[in-house]
Amino acid sequence: MATFLMFGKYSPQALEAMSAARTKSAVEMIGKFGGQVESMYATLGPNDLVFVLSFPGTDEAMKASVALSKATGIAFSTAPAVTVAEFDKLMAQT
Numbered sequence: 001m002a003t004f005l006m007f008g009k010y011s012p013q014a015l016e017a018m019s020a021a022r023t024k025s026a027v028e029m030i031g032k033f034g035g036q037v038e039s040m041y042a043t044l045g046p047n048d049l050v051f052v053l054s055f056p057g058t059d060e061a062m063k064a065s066v067a068l069s070k071a072t073g074i075a076f077s078t079a080p081a082v083t084v085a086e087f088d089k090l091m092a093q094t
Contacts, residue, residue: 001054004061008049014073033064
């Protein structure tokens with residue numbers, strides 16, 4: 001499983017629909033695409049949400065990101081991530 005960071009920005013309509021039930025539905029939707037939630041954070045600044053997720057691959061992460069945006073009205077962007085230790089190993093091979 002690969003790690004992905006998903007950043008979310010609320011629209012005015014998405015703010016009105018905030019609820020624990022929607023969060024539960026989002027977690028279930030991530031699971032439908034083979035994903036697993038490692039952690040979820042509400043944040044201040046340019047992003048309102050940051051999720052740390054695991055997916056089998058990029059295809060599943062992209063599908064989940066778009067599906068969540070459609071379902072919630074929250075604009076999600078998703079990026080692959082590796083630990084600094086993994087990054088150091090990769091860079092040692094260059």
